[in-house]
Amino acid sequence: MKISVVEKILSANDRIAAENRTHLDGAGVYSLNFMASPGAGKTSLVEQTVRGLKDRFRLAIINGDIATSLDADRAEAAGAVHALQINTGGDCHLDAPMLQGALKEVNLGEVDLLIVENVGNLICPSNFQLGTHKSVLVASIPEGADKPYKYPGMYRGVDVLIINKIDLLPYIPFDMEFFKRGVEALNPGLTTFALSCKTGEGVDAWLNWITLEVETLRQPSVW
C-alpha cells in the first residue's frame, strides 16, 4: 500500500527554526546568519560589525565551529556583550535545534542584535534554516569569480551578499561582471555590499543597512 507523504525532508528542522524566530521576535532581537567558505572573512566581518555598532546596539555572537573557541574570543575582544561557541564536533553546519540550545544560554533581554556565525562551508549550511531574520553570504575576492556557478544552492538561498577583501582586486584576477551575472541569475536583486574588512572600505554602507534593519524590527512602521 502506498502512503502519500509529500512533506519537506527537513520539516522538523524548519519547525524548530520557526520557534527560534518566534522566540527572537518576542525578545525584540534582530538576528543574522553568516555563512561562507572557510577563510572568506566571517569572523573579520563579525569584528568589524561589533566594533562599528557596539555603541549603538548590544551584540551577541554565536559561533559554530568544528573545534576551538578562537572565533568567539575574537568577537568578545571586539566588544560583544555575549560570545558563545558551539563546537559541532565534526558536523559541517549548524541546524535549528543547535541554535535553540544556544539561545537558552544567552540572556536575550540584554541583546539587540544577534549574529550567528555558521560553520565555514559552502554546501551544507544552505540546507538548514536556523530561524534568523536574514541570512548573509560572505564571498571574497581570492575565492575566485566562479563560486556562484559552482555552489548555486548557497547563492540561491541567501538574503544578503558581502563581497569581502576588495582591497585585493588590483592583485588578483577576479571577473566581477562574470561573478555578478551568475549571482543575478540565481538570486535577482540580491542586496550586495562590496567591502574590505582589512581597510574598512565599504563597511559603513553595511553597518547602515543593519542599523536600519534592527530599528525597523524594534519600531514597527507608523504607516
Next chain:
Amino acid sequence: MHELAVTTSILDLALQHAKKAPITDVHLVIGQLSSVMDDSVQFYWDIISQDTAAEGSQLHFRRIPAEFQCQKCHARYPLRGEDFTCPVCQSTEVSIVAGEEFYLEAIDVDEKESIR
C-alpha cells in the same frame, strides 16, 4: 557530510507516516540544487534503519534537474556550466523554476504485515 542529518530526518518522517507498518519502499524527490548524495544517504539509511519498521527498505531517488526560465521569452533551459544567460534570446533576466525540490513523496508499506 550533512547526509547523516538528512537521512535521520527521512527516517523520522517515514516512521511517523507508516504508523508502525513495515516499510518496503521510500520515495524521495531531490532537486539538483539540494546537494545531497544518493549513495551517501543509502549508506546511512542501511545503518540507521536497522531494528526499525524501515529495516531492509529500499530508497528511490527521483532527481529533478535544475532549470531556468527566461523572463523575456519564457524559454525553459537547464542550469549548465558557467553560462546562465537564456540560450534563445540571450537575456540575463532569468529565474530558477526547478531543482530545489527536497521532500519525501510517499512510502510503501506491507499491508498484510500491518494487519497482524
